[in-house]
Amino acid sequence: METDSLVRLLLLLPLAGAVFNGILPLFIPSLRHRETLIGTVGTAVVAVPFLIAAYLFAGFHGEAHVANFYTWMAAGDFSVSFAYRVDQLSLLMTLVVTGVGALIHLYSVGYMHGDPGFWRFFAYLNLFVFAMLNLVLGDNLLVLFLGWEGVGLCSYLLIGFWYTDLKNSAAGNKAFIMNRVGDFAFLLAMFIFVKEIGSLDFARVIAEGPTMDQSTINWAVLLLFIGATGKSAQIPLFTWLPDAMAGPTPVSALIHAATMVTSGLYMLARLSPVVLAAPAIMNVIAIVGALTAIVAATIAITQNDIKKVLAYSTVSQLGYMFVASGVGAFFVAIFHVMTHAFFKGCLFLGSGSVIHGMHHVEHELHKDGHGHHLDPQDMRTMGGLKKYMPSTQKTFLLATLAISGIPLLSGFFSKDEILFKAFEAGTTGMSAAWFAWVVGLVTAFLTAVYMARAYYLTFEGTPRWPHADKLHPHESPWTITTPLWVLGILSVVGGYVGIPAVIGHGEYNLIHHFLAGGHGPVAERAVEAHVSLGTEWGLIVLGSLVAIVGFWTGRRLYLKDGLASDAALASRFGGAWKLWQGKYFVDELYEKIVVRPVIGGAEKAFAPFDKYVVDGMVNAVGYVTRAISYVLRYLQTGLVQSYAVAIVFGVLLVVGMMLFG
Amino acid sequence: MEVTLNWYLTLAAVLFVIGVMGVLLRRNVIVILMSVELMLNAVNLTLVAFSQSMADPAGQILVFFVMSVAAAEAAVGLAIVIAIFRSRLTIDVTDINLFRY
Amino acid sequence: MLGPILFFVFAVAAIAGALGMLIARNPVTSALWLILTMFSVAGLYLTMNASFISVVQVLVYAGAIMVLFIFVIMLLNLAELPKPEKMDWRRGIAFVLGVGVLAQLAYVVSAALDVLPSPAALEAAGQNGSAANLAKELFTRYAMPLEVIGVLLLVATVGAVMIAKRRFV
Numbered sequence: 001m002e003t004d005s006l007v008r009l010l011l012l013l014p015l016a017g018a019v020f021n022g023i024l025p026l027f028i029p030s031l032r033h034r035e036t037l038i039g040t041v042g043t044a045v046v047a048v049p050f051l052i053a054a055y056l057f058a059g060f061h062g063e064a065h066v067a068n069f070y071t072w073m074a075a076g077d078f079s080v081s082f083a084y085r086v087d088q089l090s091l092l093m094t095l096v097v098t099g100v101g102a103l104i105h106l107y108s109v110g111y112m113h114g115d116p117g118f119w120r121f122f123a124y125l126n127l128f129v130f131a132m133l134n135l136v137l138g139d140n141l142l143v144l145f146l147g148w149e150g151v152g153l154c155s156y157l158l159i160g161f162w163y164t165d166l167k168n169s170a171a172g173n174k175a176f177i178m179n180r181v182g183d184f185a186f187l188l189a190m191f192i193f194v195k196e197i198g199s200l201d202f203a204r205v206i207a208e209g210p211t212m213d214q215s216t217i218n219w220a221v222l223l224l225f226i227g228a229t230g231k232s233a234q235i236p237l238f239t240w241l242p243d244a245m246a247g248p249t250p251v252s253a254l255i256h257a258a259t260m261v262t263s264g265l266y267m268l269a270r271l272s273p274v275v276l277a278a279p280a281i282m283n284v285i286a287i288v289g290a291l292t293a294i295v296a297a298t299i300a301i302t303q304n305d306i307k308k309v310l311a312y313s314t315v316s317q318l319g320y321m322f323v324a325s326g327v328g329a330f331f332v333a334i335f336h337v338m339t340h341a342f343f344k345g346c347l348f349l350g351s352g353s354v355i356h357g358m359h360h361v362e363h364e365l366h367k368d369g370h371g372h373h374l375d376p377q378d379m380r381t382m383g384g385l386k387k388y389m390p391s392t393q394k395t396f397l398l399a400t401l402a403i404s405g406i407p408l409l410s411g412f413f414s415k416d417e418i419l420f421k422a423f424e425a426g427t428t429g430m431s432a433a434w435f436a437w438v439v440g441l442v443t444a445f446l447t448a449v450y451m452a453r454a455y456y457l458t459f460e461g462t463p464r465w466p467h468a469d470k471l472h473p474h475e476s477p478w479t480i481t482t483p484l485w486v487l488g489i490l491s492v493v494g495g496y497v498g499i500p501a502v503i504g505h506g507e508y509n510l511i512h513h514f515l516a517g518g519h520g521p522v523a524e525r526a527v528e529a530h531v532s533l534g535t536e537w538g539l540i541v542l543g544s545l546v547a548i549v550g551f552w553t554g555r556r557l558y559l560k561d562g563l564a565s566d567a568a569l570a571s572r573f574g575g576a577w578k579l580w581q582g583k584y585f586v587d588e589l590y591e592k593i594v595v596r597p598v599i600g601g602a603e604k605a606f607a608p609f610d611k612y613v614v615d616g617m618v619n620a621v622g623y624v625t626r627a628i629s630y631v632l633r634y635l636q637t638g639l640v641q642s643y644a645v646a647i648v649f650g651v652l653l654v655v656g657m658m659l660f661g
Numbered sequence: 662m663e664v665t666l667n668w669y670l671t672l673a674a675v676l677f678v679i680g681v682m683g684v685l686l687r688r689n690v691i692v693i694l695m696s697v698e699l700m701l702n703a704v705n706l707t708l709v710a711f712s713q714s715m716a717d718p719a720g721q722i723l724v725f726f727v728m729s730v731a732a733a734e735a736a737v738g739l740a741i742v743i744a745i746f747r748s749r750l751t752i753d754v755t756d757i758n759l760f761r762y
Numbered sequence: 763m764l765g766p767i768l769f770f771v772f773a774v775a776a777i778a779g780a781l782g783m784l785i786a787r788n789p790v791t792s793a794l795w796l797i798l799t800m801f802s803v804a805g806l807y808l809t810m811n812a813s814f815i816s817v818v819q820v821l822v823y824a825g826a827i828m829v830l831f832i833f834v835i836m837l838l839n840l841a842e843l844p845k846p847e848k849m850d851w852r853r854g855i856a857f858v859l860g861v862g863v864l865a866q867l868a869y870v871v872s873a874a875l876d877v878l879p880s881p882a883a884l885e886a887a888g889q890n891g892s893a894a895n896l897a898k899e900l901f902t903r904y905a906m907p908l909e910v911i912g913v914l915l916l917v918a919t920v921g922a923v924m925i926a927k928r929r930f931v
Contacts, residue, residue, distance in 0.1 A: 633762040634762060636760065637761060638759060638761030639761075640693075640754050640757070641684070641685060641755075644684055645855055648681060648685065648856075648859045648863065652866065659866065664809065669810070670871045671871050672773045672776065672777070674864060675777055675864070676776060677863075679783075682784060686853055686856055687784070691793075691831060691834065692789055695792060695796050696783070696784070698827060699783065699799065702800065705803070709812050709815055712812070712890070712891070713890060716889075718895055721896055722900060722904050725815070725818065730914065731822075732827055732915070733917075735831070736918050737922050741925055743925075744925050747928070
């Protein structure tokens with residue numbers, strides 16, 4: 001089949017799945033409990049697009065292909081089409097989205113088993129994949145934006161999936177509203193491109209964007225970056241992501257770790273030539289990324305909720321990716337997006353498996369009438385799960401080692417490349433890059449520590465839930481463990497597409513060649529002076545040491561002592577620990593300076609306005625309509641002949657105009 | 662003196678206007694329907710006149726169809742008259758004003 | 763000289779019938795006047811050598827439609843409507859409008875007096891209006907509209923029965 005129809009199929013299958021799983025059961029309630037059917041269809045409509053993407057990838061010859069389906073809107077010279085671009089970048093993202101997506105769909109079949117909203121969940125998830133594919137495949141900013149808003153909507157729907165709990169729907173609202181702030185900036189950036197270039201097509205934006213005058217470029221890139229901070233949870237708009245963990249765990253894995261939150265990076269990489277034309281803003285990107293990385297990492301150390309730890313870890317890793325974008329190594333950002341999708345997806349799914357098991361324990365406790373309240377996500381009541389959940393434990397350990405940056409696992413390659421690129425940018429005169437490099441190293445250490453903490457608190461030591469001698473969780477079913485193993489293995493080997501330049505002078509850095517070399521769509525910062533080979537080896541050894549020492553520190557602290565180490569660290573760091581534990585009190589700050597004034601001000605300032613102006617206008621419309629119709633209604637005599645008179649009069653007029661006009 | 666097309670057209674115009682007057686002036690619903698038939702006849706007359714003077718059968722085919730529609734219209738119209746008469750016991754259009762303001 | 767004489771006879775009869783229908787106060791009288799017009803129009807068709815349409819005119823209009831009218835009038839046992847108490851202003855407007863339409867039509871006919879084609883030769887016209895010729899057209903070129911008209915008549919029949927059924931009201 002030709003590429004156009006394949007792309008069409010690729011896009012429409014998840015949409016068809018969403019319709020099948022969402023609309024049909026709405027009208028045929030008996031379908032809602034057919035879990036096997038819904039789960040199979042839901043997974044297949046993502047797995048088949050993965051195969052299509054793999055086929056396209058295998059037959060890809062380096063030339064970008066644009067599939068133009070039809071014109072969406074046209075106004076004068078400006079027109080936007082439903083056009084989709086198949087090139088290195090979008091193919092890679094599509095593979096990640098559909099591949100990880102399909103695994104997580106499979107996982108959800110086991111995880112959501114028995115939930116009354118099973119069908120709804122798969123409908124949202126399929127809709128999300130459709131929107132995400134629009135985002136990564138769109139050939140212009142508006143189609144990207146369509147997907148961008150689509151994934152935002154699905155994220156909102158899925159965070160508030162268990163909407164009967166007010167906390168969950170509040171988290172959904174928070175995510176949605178904070179994203180609006182970023183989206184508004186993104187919209188403004190698009191307005192700039194429309195005004196200056198008159199087109200939103202990537203080809204023209206990339207070609208003509210860098211020729212705009214410098215301040216315009218700066219504004220456009222800054223606004224794009226603010227848009228990216230909203231979607232990708234960076235300072236100052238990062239607080240929604242941890243709250244988003246209120247959604248079901250597969251959602252956290254798919255949307256809030258592997259795919260949606262990386263769309264900001266994708267957007268920057270897609271527009272990399274434009275971003276590179278604004279060096280001042282790149283400094284901002286690198287600094288914000290680095291700050292986010294360390295802030296989130298310090299918070300992650302203090303959290304007890306296993307999903308919260310992973311959420312802050314995601315924010316921190318996203319910060320890393322922004323550092324890579326900020327120093328002009330967009331392909332490395334995408335590389336890290338990919339490896340992160342593997343190991344963070346695995347970690348989230350593993351945590352889901354653990355929560356699944358702990359739910360069972362809680363359920364048993366309730367049944368036995370012990371009356372203990374057990375939070376199935378709290379690591380303080382876990383421990384020793386190694387014995388009961390071997391598959392989960394092994395894959396979780398693999399992913400933990402990968403994210404910590406232990407040498408020869410996937411996280412090591414991508415993270416090391418980011419730090420190396422930051423260092424390289426620093427040596428060639430980008431001062432913000434030094435800051436990013438130092439902060440990045442510290443964060444790498446912290447990452448290893450908090451991931452070791454999470455692993456050891458959960459899986460090692462002795463069980464800490466009540467009646468641990470009688471009750472224990474079971475390993476999850478195959479639908480859950482299969483994706484775990486696939487992602488676990490990928491988080492080991494996934495890094496070998498980006499072997500650092502020290503070996504074979506970068507000849508084996510496949511991802512670099514693919515994305516940035518030759519016909520690749522991703523630009524990179526020109527490097528005048530290359531770092532010497534020795535320095536590079538030194539940096540690699542330094543990075544490995546930091547990771548190993550960090551992990552070893554975490555192991556020493558938490559393997560035996562467990563929770564006691566938390567207390568020890570809390571007293572050791574005192575105020576800082578409290579600050580971290582309170583998440584830097586950013587939520588409280590926003591509450592004080594944004595939420596309260598807005599709500600209070602709205603009550604005071606806008607109530608009279610609402611009452612007199614808005615209501616007045618509405619009432620006036622009604623009143624005027626009434627007054628006019630009071631007069632006009634006398635025309636409606638209800639007599640056929642008076643209407644006939646009007647018709648004949650009209651005929652007379654029309655014929656008269658035709659004859660004499 | 663010879664009969665030309667204009668004669669027929671003028672006659673048709675007169676008949677048509679009498680039909681219009683009937684629709685507008687009479688109060689009896691049945692007479693109004695008859696006036697409509699008269700208007701249709703006037704139009705038919707022009708159609709046949711043109712058709713014959715141009716030797717084009719299309720006009721007469723159209724007349725054929727107009728007659729069919731007129732028959733259908735008369736049937737449905739009279740059925741409505743019967744239905745209205747049953748409920749209101751009148752066929753005076755000035756008394757049938759359900760849609761009055 | 764036969765042509766103009768026939769035309770005038772039929773034309774006068776047609777107008778007289780139409781006016782009679784317009785003026786008669788009893789609906790049955792109106793209907794009978796209208797039948798006179800129908801027959802006159804059929805006669806006028808004959809003067810144009812449109813034999814088929816002439817026959818159909820008598821069959822459908824005079825034969826079927828007018829019988830239906832009279833049938834309904836008698837079914838409802840209608841008496842004359844009482845005279846209106848006063849001259850309605852709407853009637854004045856209607857009269858003026860009718861005159862206006864007549865003026866326009868007269869203007870159109872008189873304006874086109876010279877450009878109208880002369881009537882075709884009697885023979886050709888007879889050929890054109892014959893049942894054979896019209897049937898050929900009707901069942902070849904206009905077969906589809908003919909079928910549609912058939913469906914329309916069926917629908918109208920069913921609809922009329924439904925509306926007039928006693929249960930409906």
